[in-house]
Amino acid sequence: MVNNFPPLIARIKQEGKCLAGGVLKVDSFVNHQLDPDFLMLMAEEFNHRFVPQSYDKIITIEASGIAHAVMLGYLTNKKVVFAKKKKPSTMDQSHMLTTEVYSFTKNITQHICLSREFIRAGERVLFIDDFLANGKAAQGILDLVQQAQATLVGMGFIIEKSFQDGGKNLRQQQIHVESLASIASLDNNTITLAQ
Ligand code: 5GP
Numbered sequence: 001m002v003n004n005f006p007p008l009i010a011r012i013k014q015e016g017k018c019l020a021g022g023v024l025k026v027d028s029f030v031n032h033q034l035d036p037d038f039l040m041l042m043a044e045e046f047n048h049r050f051v052p053q054s055y056d057k058i059i060t061i062e063a064s065g066i067a068h069a070v071m072l073g074y075l076t077n078k079k080v081v082f083a084k085k086k087k088p089s090t091m092d093q094s095h096m097l098t099t100e101v102y103s104f105t106k107n108i109t110q111h112i113c114l115s116r117e118f119i120r121a122g123e124r125v126l127f128i129d130d131f132l133a134n135g136k137a138a139q140g141i142l143d144l145v146q147q148a149q150a151t152l153v154g155m156g157f158i159i160e161k162s163f164q165d166g167g168k169n170l171r172q173q174q175i176h177v178e179s180l181a182s183i184a185s186l187d188n189n190t191i192t193l194a195q
Contacts, residue, residue: 002194005045005180008158011038011085021181022133022161023105030130030158031064031130036071042180047129047157049178052076055126059083059119059145061101061137065129068158072128081119083112083144091115093178097147101140104133104164111139114144120146121149132157132179135166142175159183162194 017025029035060069060074061083073080087096095116102109119125127141138155145152151177160167160179163186170177182194 002162002182003049003178004182004193005042007038007041008045008181012041012181012183012191014160018189018191022163022186024131024159024161024183024186024191026159034067039067039071040075041062042068042158043075045180046072046178047075050126050154050156050176052078056122057081057119057123058128059114059125059141060128061085061141064131064169068130069128072126072156079118081114081125082139084096085110085112087111087113091116097144099140099147102134102136104136112140112144114148116148119148119150120144123148123150124153125150126153127155128157129155130158130187132160132166132170132177133164135169138166138170142173154178156180160194161186 015028019025058069058073058078058080062085066082069080096113098111098113100109101112154176157179160180160182162184184194185192
């Protein structure tokens with residue numbers, strides 16, 4: 001169900017720019033410059049939508065998801081773990097979980113990884129990220145969470161582009177997906193919201 005968060009919609013309308021290939025640029029408050037007061041407002045909204053007692057930890061993926069996840073982690077006093085896009089030389093190989101993710105904006109396939117030390121079997125985790133497009137990052141996270149034998153309790157996105165298939169696919173898997181803004185189209189250089 002579409003549940004647009006009015007303060008975010010106002011900012012997207014004011015500051016968002018449509019780029020070629022169905023990409024929305026929101027560098028002034030999501031992907032480059034960050035506005036902590038506004039991030040906290042969005043974290044509070046996520047906190048209304050996902051009962052904090054239902055999850056133990058927050059998971060995200062570097063880089064743009066981290067700030068959003070940390071705000072919610074601060075608010076709920078929960079640890080935040082981010083999947084890494086490069087295998088760190090310091091990570092104990094026996095703890096490392098990996099999967100492949102195709103990046104829509106970069107047009108490349110990347111390995112993402114997570115240490116078993118930080119997501120443990122039986123833990124309940126909430127995934128937070130900036131954008132939901134084709135859902136490849138989200139599927140990769142789901143794969144890592146399952147490899148860790150943890151439970152995914154939901155996925156929260158700042159912006160969902162509902163003209164791409166990610167949201168539909170995740171909801172078909174009975175995943176609780178919440179998006180603070182749903183965009184139906186970026187055609188003709190116009191941001192059209194989903195209703
Ligand atoms: P997905 O895996 O759902 O196809 O894409 C999600 C990732 O791609 C997000 O984490 C985000 O980094 C990036 N992304 C997808 N669409 C957009 C977009 O329209 N604008 C921006 N700035 N990033 C996007």
